[in-house]
Amino acid sequence: MKTISQAVKTYKSKTIKPVWCPGCGDYGVLAALDKTFKALEFKPEDIAIVSGIGCSGRFSHYFNSYSLHGTHGRALPTATGLKTVRPDLHVVTIGGDGDGLSIGGGHIAHAARKNVDLTYIILDNNVYGMTKGQSSPTTPLEYKTKTAPYGVYEEALNPIAMFLAYNIGYIARTTSTDSKGLLSILTEAIQHKGFSMVYVMSPCVTYSVLPYAKLKDIVAPLPEDHDTSDKMSAFKYAYSDEHMYTGVFYKEEKSCLNERLQEVFNIAKISKTTSEIMAEFK
Amino acid sequence: MGKIGTHKLKSKIDFIIRVAGEGGEGVMSCGELFAKAVARTSYHVFTFITYPTEMKGGYAMTQIRIKDITIYSMGSFVDCLVAFNQEAYDKSIPYLKEGGILIYDPEFAKIDESKKVIKYPIPFSKIAVDTIGRPLGKNVVVLGILSHIYGLEHPGLEKLIDDRYGSKGEKVVEGNIKALKAGADAAAKIGVITVMDLSKSEPAAEDYMFISGNQAVALGAIAAGCRFSAGYPLTPATSIFETLSKYLPLVGGRTIQMEDEIAAISAIIGASFGGEKVITPTSGPGIQLMAEQLSLASMLELPIVVVDVQRGGPSTGLPTKTEQGDVKFAVYGAAGESPRIILAPTNVEDTFYQTIRAFNLAEKYQMPVILLTDQSIGYRKATVKMPDFAKIFMVDKYDRKAKVKIPNAEHIDLVQRQIPTEEELKDYKRYRDTKTGISPIARPGTPDGQYLATGLEHDEYGKTNQGPENHLKMSKKRFRKLEEVSKAFEKNPMETYGDPNVRIGIMGWGSTEGAIREARYLAELQGIKIRHLHPHTISPLPERQISKFLHRLKHLIIVEENLTGQFSHFIKAKFGVNPIEVHKCEGMPFTSDEIYNAIMKVARIADEDNITSS
Numbered sequence: 001m002k003t004i005s006q007a008v009k010t011y012k013s014k015t016i017k018p019v020w021c022p023g024c025g026d027y028g029v030l031a032a033l034d035k036t037f038k039a040l041e042f043k044p045e046d047i048a049i050v051s052g053i054g055c056s057g058r059f060s061h062y063f064n065s066y067s068l069h070g071t072h073g074r075a076l077p078t079a080t081g082l083k084t085v086r087p088d089l090h091v092v093t094i095g096g097d098g099d100g101l102s103i104g105g106g107h108i109a110h111a112a113r114k115n116v117d118l119t120y121i122i123l124d125n126n127v128y129g130m131t132k133g134q135s136s137p138t139t140p141l142e143y144k145t146k147t148a149p150y151g152v153y154e155e156a157l158n159p160i161a162m163f164l165a166y167n168i169g170y171i172a173r174t175t176s177t178d179s180k181g182l183l184s185i186l187t188e189a190i191q192h193k194g195f196s197m198v199y200v201m202s203p204c205v206t207y208s209v210l211p212y213a214k215l216k217d218i219v220a221p222l223p224e225d226h227d228t229s230d231k232m233s234a235f236k237y238a239y240s241d242e243h244m245y246t247g248v249f250y251k252e253e254k255s256c257l258n259e260r261l262q263e264v265f266n267i268a269k270i271s272k273t274t275s276e277i278m279a280e281f282k
Numbered sequence: 283m284g285k286i287g288t289h290k291l292k293s294k295i296d297f298i299i300r301v302a303g304e305g306g307e308g309v310m311s312c313g314e315l316f317a318k319a320v321a322r323t324s325y326h327v328f329t330f331i332t333y334p335t336e337m338k339g340g341y342a343m344t345q346i347r348i349k350d351i352t353i354y355s356m357g358s359f360v361d362c363l364v365a366f367n368q369e370a371y372d373k374s375i376p377y378l379k380e381g382g383i384l385i386y387d388p389e390f391a392k393i394d395e396s397k398k399v400i401k402y403p404i405p406f407s408k409i410a411v412d413t414i415g416r417p418l419g420k421n422v423v424v425l426g427i428l429s430h431i432y433g434l435e436h437p438g439l440e441k442l443i444d445d446r447y448g449s450k451g452e453k454v455v456e457g458n459i460k461a462l463k464a465g466a467d468a469a470a471k472i473g474v475i476t477v478m479d480l481s482k483s484e485p486a487a488e489d490y491m492f493i494s495g496n497q498a499v500a501l502g503a504i505a506a507g508c509r510f511s512a513g514y515p516l517t518p519a520t521s522i523f524e525t526l527s528k529y530l531p532l533v534g535g536r537t538i539q540m541e542d543e544i545a546a547i548s549a550i551i552g553a554s555f556g557g558e559k560v561i562t563p564t565s566g567p568g569i570q571l572m573a574e575q576l577s578l579a580s581m582l583e584l585p586i587v588v589v590d591v592q593r594g595g596p597s598t599g600l601p602t603k604t605e606q607g608d609v610k611f612a613v614y615g616a617a618g619e620s621p622r623i624i625l626a627p628t629n630v631e632d633t634f635y636q637t638i639r640a641f642n643l644a645e646k647y648q649m650p651v652i653l654l655t656d657q658s659i660g661y662r663k664a665t666v667k668m669p670d671f672a673k674i675f676m677v678d679k680y681d682r683k684a685k686v687k688i689p690n691a692e693h694i695d696l697v698q699r700q701i702p703t704e705e706e707l708k709d710y711k712r713y714r715d716t717k718t719g720i721s722p723i724a725r726p727g728t729p730d731g732q733y734l735a736t737g738l739e740h741d742e743y744g745k746t747n748q749g750p751e752n753h754l755k756m757s758k759k760r761f762r763k764l765e766e767v768s769k770a771f772e773k774n775p776m777e778t779y780g781d782p783n784v785r786i787g788i789m790g791w792g793s794t795e796g797a798i799r800e801a802r803y804l805a806e807l808q809g810i811k812i813r814h815l816h817p818h819t820i821s822p823l824p825e826r827q828i829s830k831f832l833h834r835l836k837h838l839i840i841v842e843e844n845l846t847g848q849f850s851h852f853i854k855a856k857f858g859v860n861p862i863e864v865h866k867c868e869g870m871p872f873t874s875d876e877i878y879n880a881i882m883k884v885a886r887i888a889d890e891d892n893i894t895s896s
Contacts, residue, residue: 061734069734278505281493
């Protein structure tokens with residue numbers, strides 16, 4: 001048995017060091033996730049990290065876990081398959097605003113419907129960083145990027161409102177600089193039964209669409225009287241023009257995919273052997 | 283036993299019956315109930331179905347062949363035709379043999395009186411209305427007529443009707459049983475002939491399943507130990523996922539329907555990473571979407587099985603019709619070079635065993651295996667011998683040198699994924715560059731087995747490394763596995779049939795096997811001998827076997843159900859031969875007559891060659 005005193009480094013990859021730009025918000029999230037695993041006393045061999053493509057995609061490289069770095073936009077369905085057959089593993093999926101909301105955006109609604117028991121961390125830097133500065137689904141209208149040199153001609157998504165509409169059972173937003181907030185939200189999200197969404201504003205220092213200083217100005221914690229079971233209140237704060245609210249927007253306990261599939265076994269009732277099944281086709 | 287006009291029966295039984303009508307008229311269920319009843323006798327049954335893409339309306343037909351020996355194809359011409367309406371009559375009458383039996387509803391079809399067939403106008407729609415008050419029961423009235431012609435006992439049919447319609451309530455079952463009797467009575471009243479008495483047939487001596495090719499995939503997967511499937515409905519593959527969804531939970535497995543095919547293949551990659559044997563069934567339009575993830579599975583070296591039940595293309599094409607149009611995509615559809623194995627089953631029974639083989643190959647060589655079937659196999663139903671469940675053997679997960687046999691009814695090896703030993707876990711290299719290229723996979727949850735599976739080029743540990751030497755080394759490692767597969771395939775028994783000393787050869791792949799085999803028998807009756815090679819492994823090809831086959835041939839025919847001869851391209855490119863290509867691109871499978879005609883043409887050319895050279 002491994003002990004409670006497992007050091008944070010137990011969770012870090014033994015050979016691979018992060019390659020993000022100095023000052024990248026992702027470092028803060030990486031450190032927080034290491035701390036979260038330590039706080040939850042997970043064994044590294046029971047952790048599975050699944051990521052897609054982009055700066056966020058590299059996340060899976062930096063853990064001493066079972067890690068799968070797949071293709072662009074497909075981390076969520078890949079992780080869904082993994083968690084379905086291995087409910088015993090702690091599955092964390094990571095994507096960015098491009099990987100998660102653009103190419104892979106269609107998968108979120110369905111992972112939410114399945115309520116697959118995993119945590120999805122989206123790191124939003126409002127830009128395609130790894131490919132060097134193109135527009136992402138959260139780049140603001142009229143902002144000039146390499147693929148919109150005269151200004152972005154699309155409206156930015158409102159991801160939190162979208163997640164609320166998808167009926168995701170745990171939705172929180174925080175920033176990469178708020179290490180305390182990250183630790184508490186990640187801990188709660190990973191322990192949450194079902195699909196949990198942790199949305200992290202993680203500024204890009206190289207293509208600085210949302211610089212740290214500006215982020216600090218617009219961010220505000222959700223008011224203390226916000227009731228996390230009140231979806232309409234959550235919508236109201238998600239749509240706020242005044243602030244970018246952080247904290248837990250919404251929480252709801254419901255049955256998760258593995259429980260529902262277990263229910264399938266109960267309905268099917270009889271367990272059979274392969275030969276018994278084939279006999280049904282006589 | 284009676285005769286059918288001038289069509290005299292030989293010593294053996296071989297009847298072909300076609301029920302043709304409109305989609306939604308119950309043509310399929312009529313045919314299926316009839317075939318199921320026959321399947322319980324000692325005779326072999328084979329059904330072929332074609333139906334329109336629309337839910338209702340359009341030409342639909344089911345063809346049932348009954349034989350006392352193994353059946354290889356749906357046959358070319360029919361002995362008995364049931365036509366529900368004018369369109370069904372018009373489209374099917376050219377296929378009715380001279381002297382055959384024609385049963386039609388005079389209210390809905392005007393027929394050509396000059397046709398030399400035995401004609402029985404029976405108003406089955408009116409009979410259905412008179413008996414149960416609805417025209418919809420007419421398919422069961424027809425079943426009653428067929429039961430009269432082929433001597434099927436009613437208690438057996440009534441049981442099948444109860445199984446099928448029981449969930450719709452007692453009234454429906456009763457109505458259908460009345461309709462069944464009314465049909466048989468009507469046939470007896472006007473003196474319809476009885477051509478055989480199936481009720482006198484012995485019950486089947488051995489255990490047989492009566493299943494479709496799609497069901498064979500699902501059951502093969504279950505037998506192979508597959509316990510996870512993710513899918514997305516796509517005609518004509520859907521019934522595979524439906525069957526898995528019904529039966530996998532009974533053996534402790536799980537299925538999840540995903541939002542699209544990309545998500546489906548992603549989910550099985552995730553589940554395979556988790557240590558499970560996995561499958562996703564699809565058709566051409568779906569496998570196109572899966573291309574990127576097929577490459578990922580090659581790169582991560584994870585075992586997955588993907589089934590492509592081919593349909594007519596390109597694009598949406600002919601969703602409910604057959605074609606062999608995806609073979610090039612299956613082999614090469616990828617960015618970069620990604621090793622994979624392509625298997626092509628030849629018939630329903632073979633589909634069951636090739637599915638098990640697909641899992642064995644995927645688990646052993648850690649790469650995607652694509653099983654290329656097609657609509658004609660997927661929807662056809664045939665009697666399949668039950669495997670011997672006492673003869674299933676697990677291959678040890680630490681046995682790195684195990685010889686795995688091709689599964690058959692007498693012997694099934696089941697490969698388990700190689701896992702690292704304790705010694706190997708001390709410094710675990712997931713992608714260790716071994717002699718065979720195969721490196722054991724740690725199952726998540728195993729202490730010290732943690733590794734990174736990345737689609738980026740990586741070193742033996744899994745750490746990304748895009749250096750020139752590493753890329754070459756790891757590319758070679760991945761393809762060395764394919765060379766191992768190739769070596770293993772060469773050791774398999776030759777997949778050739780017919781006289782080894784003749785100069786005319788014929789090649790095909792997949793579902794054309796039966797029609798080619800029957801055409802060869804027909805040609806032999808005329809004294810024309812040919813050799814037939816039908817590889818199950820489309821990629822890698824058993825090259826030495828093919829060379830050996832080609833060696834003595836003067837004339838080579840390659841048969842394919844597509845327009846451009848995709849498989850032929852492989853053979854021409856690899857072996858420098860110049861075959862006579864026979865293509866069919868009509869959405870329908872080859873009949874043995876069509877292939878027989880091609881063989882006879884080539885035989886005439888060969889004959890002329892002999893004259894000129896002598």
